[in-house]
Amino acid sequence: MKKLLLLSIAFVFLLASCGSKTKGELVGVKGKKWYPEKPYGMELIPRGSFIMGKAEEDMAQVLNAPTKTVTVRSFYMDDTEITNSEYRQFVEWVKDSITRTKLAILADELGLGPDDGGIGRYAFKDADTTRASVYDKYMLDNYAGMGTTGYEERALNKKIDLIWDVAKYPDEYYAEIMIDSIYLPLEESYNGLSSIDVKKLKYKYSWMDIEAAARAKSGKRKDFIRQEELSIYPDTTVWIKDFEYSYNEPMHNDYFWHDAYSDYPVVGVTWQQAKAFCNWRTKYKNDDQKSKGKQFVNQFRLPTEAEWEYAARGGIEGGTYPWGGPYVIGDTGCFMANFKPNRGDYAADQALYTVEAKSYEPNDYNLYNMAGNVSEWTNSSYDANSYEYVSTMNPNAGSNQNARKVIRGGSWKDVAYFLQVSTRDYEYQDSARSYIGFRTVQDYMGEEDATTR
Incomplete structure (x- = not known):
């Protein structure tokens, strides 16, 4: 009886699936409807x-x-x-990405997490990178120019606002990152003003040289991927x-x-x-x-x-x-x-x-x-x-x-x-x-x- 029931379910499923097939006709691959959106x-x-x-x-x-x-x-x-405002959005994004990365790396080295407060609130979101998609891994490696860090597949926690007011730094580790890695050293500052070290604001990205690939007689795809890393401050x-x-x-x-x-x-x-x-x-x-x-x-x-x-x-x-x-x-x-x-x-x-x-x-x-x-x-x-x-x-x-x-x-x-x-x-x-x-x-x-x- 149980075997007969399973066969009946399989037969019903087969009939239902047949209705959604192409019936041998050339109908094309169905994708999402594309509606152009004015940027x-x-x-x-x-x-x-x-x-x-x-x-x-x-x-x-x-x-x-x-x-x-x-x-x-x-x-x-x-x-x-x-x-200027639009380009500053680019600069601010790079600055924030680099700052968050440096904070997350130090938190990881100290073994601190969100529950520990302070710099731990800026720890990487997930230590398990096996669940990251290929896209995620690529894009996480593509955010800013810091060279190879070993943390490229770790997602940043962007839900916690960065603190730029020196009087509100949460702990000494946070201050260490900001003072030593983000701002200019004291000897390069004047009038009591602290300035961002704009030379550290680098953006890293990759692109494919389609022109070279199209004209090449041989070569693998990776041979035509170009890497760029440059300072982006005007x-x-x-x-x-x-x-x-x-x-x-x-x-x-x-x-x-x-x-x-x-x-x-x-x-x-x-x-x-x-x-x-x-x-x-x-x-x-x-x-x-x-x-x-x-x-x-x-x-x-x-x-x-x-x-x-x-x-x-x-x-x-x-x-x-x-x-x-x-x-x-x-x-x-x-x-x-x-x-x-x-x-x-x-x-x-x-x-x-x-x-x-x-x-x-x-x-x-x-x-x-x-x-x-x-x-x-x-x-x-x-x-x-x-x-x-x-x-x-x-x-x-x-x-x-x-x-x-x-x-x-x-x-x-x-x-x-x-x-x-x-x-x-x-x-x-x-x-x-x-x-x-x-x-x-x-x-x-x-x-x-x-x-x-």
């Missing part, structure tokens, strides 16, 4: 073609931008340059180094960290630091996606040179500037951007240095300051002849061997020529300047509706 602070740039290059007279006679019709796919772009001394015999100490002292400049574009950031920010922004978003059981988003990145120019034009065919042009003064008699007008009358455009990221009127794609304010890093390498050989579809002259990277848009210290949407310029990837910032893009996935075509 925060970004605008959708619809796919299209445009004439890239110098359609107007090349006054500077650089001869490096012959016209070429190209097509780019749809993508999202930040509506402003990345601001170089605030650029305000001094970029301009000799000029008093710019207030900008050096206050520009990046003071709330008065929170909505101004970040500067003093190298091309490599901008790339690291893109990696962190992707990780930061996907960590949240994972916690909510949602699909991962694709990566944030720097725009290609073609994407930048296409977005800057705002859909205006043959425009000299993002607003069309050919003049830099609008109908109201006011300058349309932040640059160096009238042979050095910097204040004529209502600005001396940079201005807030949402200043002046946006272009027809609702992007602010695609001309002036700060020049912007792109993902493309600079080659004077690149327009001759790049593809007409999603063109990009990317090269890991070429350290010269294209910057676009002109800045607060440039003359109007550099504000033109077709003007090309470059800077070396390890250089930081007081007039170069960046904005990020993200590829659009999915089908566009009629309103975005």
Whole structure:
């Protein structure tokens, strides 16, 4: 009787499962329905073609931008340059991650746990790493640049707030970490102020060199994974180094960290630091996606040179500037951007240095300051002849061997020529300047509706 009952249950289960099978038809693998989500602070740039290059007279006679019709796919772009406030979020995340790691390691060495109070509250969440997924192990090893610690697969306890007030340190071990490992030594401090040692704020990440892998005749996947580790704090001394015999100490002292400049574009950031920010922004978003059981988003990145120019034009065919042009003064008699007008009358455009990221009127794609304010890093390498050989579809002259990277848009210290949407310029990837910032893009996935075509 028991055997008959088991057979009956198996038969019912078989019938139920048959109803969910494909019945031999090609129905595809069923996945989750994908609904494109507009990233925060970004605008959708619809796919299209445009004439890239110098359609107007090349006054500077650089001869490096012959016209070429190209097509780019749809993508999202930040509506402003990345601001000091946004970049500080990256810096704060790295600082917190490093601090928590150092506290957790010392707590582990002392054998202290949450029940012991003090530094023990910052102990690793779980000593058993066997239950960590491959993703968890990878991401836990990817949070900050401290070199190999031996604790890469241990989860940090981020539910306990860090204490930065020296008068409220919970015990001497906590004070030891903060004083010896996070802050500058006393001999390097002045006016009684304790400052974070920004040289220790390093970010570590890895990426796959798809271009090299695609062109290689052989090799394993690991051969094309690149490791990066770099300091991510902006170089605030650029305000001094970029301009000799000029008093710019207030900008050096206050520009990046003071709330008065929170909505101004970040500067003093190298091309490599901008790339690291893109990696962190992707990780930061996907960590949240994972916690909510949602699909991962694709990566944030720097725009290609073609994407930048296409977005800057705002859909205006043959425009000299993002607003069309050919003049830099609008109908109201006011300058349309932040640059160096009238042979050095910097204040004529209502600005001396940079201005807030949402200043002046946006272009027809609702992007602010695609001309002036700060020049912007792109993902493309600079080659004077690149327009001759790049593809007409999603063109990009990317090269890991070429350290010269294209910057676009002109800045607060440039003359109007550099504000033109077709003007090309470059800077070396390890250089930081007081007039170069960046904005990020993200590829659009999915089908566009009629309103975005």
